Amino acid sequence: SGGLLFEEKQMESDENLLNAFLLLLIGSHLTLVGPSTPEEGWQVYSSAQDSEGRCVCTVVAPQQSACSRDARTKQLRQLLEKVQNMSQSIEVLDQRTQRDLQFVEKMEVQLKGLENKFKEVEDGHETSIARQYKSIKAKMEELRPLIPVLETYKADAVLVRQFKEEAANVTELLASLQEQLGGLDYQELHSRVMSLEDRLKACMQRLACGKLTGISEPVTIKTSGSRFGSWMTDPLAPAGDTRVWYMDGYHNNRFVREYQSMYDFMMTDNFTSHRLPHPWSGTGQVVYNGSIYFNKFQSHTIIKFDFSTSLISRSRQLDFAGYNNMYHYAWGGHSDIDLMVDEGGLWAVYATNQNAGNIVLSRLNPNTLHIIRSWTTNHPKRSAGEAFMICGTLYVTNGYSGGTKVYYAFSTNSSTYEYIDIPLTNKYSHLSMLDYNPRDRALYAWNNGHQVLYNVTLYHIIQ
Secondary structure (H helix, E strand, C coil), rough: CCCCCEEEEEECCCCCHHHHHHHHHHHHCCEEEECCCCCEEEEEEEEEEEECCEEEEEEEEEEHHHCCCCCHHHHHHHHHHHHHHHHHHHHHHHHHHHHHHHHHHHHHHHHHHHHHHHHHHHHHCHHHHHHHHHHHHHHHHHHHHHHHHHHHHHHHHHHHHHHHHHHHHHHHHHHHHHCCCCCCCCHHHHHHHHHHHHHHHHHHHHCCCEEEEECCEEEEEEEECCCEEEEECCCCCCCCCCCCCEEEECCCCCCCEEEEHHHHHCCCCCCCCEEEEECCCCCCCEECEEEEEEEEEEEEEEEEEEECCCEEEEEEEEECCCCCCCEEEEEECCCCCCEEEEEEEEEEEEEECCCCCCCEEECCCCCCCCEEEEEEEEHHHHCCCEEEECCCCCEEEECCCCEEEEEEEEEEEEEEEEEEEEEEEECCCCCCEEECCCCCCCCEEEEEEEEEEEEEEEEEECC
């Protein structure tokens, strides 16, 4: 059938570092879309519209801030408080019952003793009346402490009546809520929620890729290092692995910093240092599935270095690729070979003499580093500010300083190109690294000694 057009917006970014941190930690397949106005109080997780205007795969959920204003949520909160109060009262009553039961058992024994004393008085002689009376009086003194217990039972009876009143209120409240919810019971509601969740997951699996239509304002994560460098997270890292990899400079350096989490990277200087067997060239490194891929300095050799073993697991020459500042990006910095990752895997962007210094795009096997397929473009490598891959399409910026925009796109799916106009806020005036992370759906950038993030807007086509 014909495709459905779908537009997905990621979270509107702001200058709040915590929001950026949370964005990276989520790491889920759901793409958050902020409300069009703050007053709406709704978050749209996905939406689609067919040619007839019908909504498909749409899920909305109230924000936490909106929940406090929702009438039914307020009623549910009051209901929960009532249930909690009743539970506490029942616990108190139970404790009292256990304690008072001991008194009752003792009282039973004492009353039997008193009954026997009265029988002795009735059957005895007058001479023993005085002695029996004193004994009865002593028994009565023993029974006197039981009087407060009986008073407590009276108070507990009042508490039981309060329980009945609260139960009646709860019943009325539940009936009201059930009427508002259309008479659905919990099991039916739970079943519908689970069904909706399954349908949403199935829908989102079909929304893995799309066409870039917008880039958010940058979120500054950290200010550190020199003017040039790269930083990244592993898009294939296991769930919960949010390690950050940091590489300062573009040549004559071979030390990679590993931060245990985005929080550690943002807030501390606690890191582990890994020494590479060779210095890298440029800022086009990428960490992918536990290994770092980089261009060996002053060569067209690509190296795969395994962090877990601290050994080179594969190296291979990228035939005919220019190196040593032959075909660099516009900003220079030995940026001849740029490695990158998108939803489709590992890529290399470079230029060759055979293609007149224009960009060549090759998809690589991440295990062997063999070229799976290459595409030649008509865009001069030296005229490109920076480049990144999203969903099999190469996006190129018109520069690296001042006013910057994404203006050229080459699709490997159709082997065609087009000129576009997507503004890119160059906050610190010098981009030396710009890469897309398909897990985070975000652009990582090194901007004049600042590590920043951009969220992206993708236009989806559902087949």
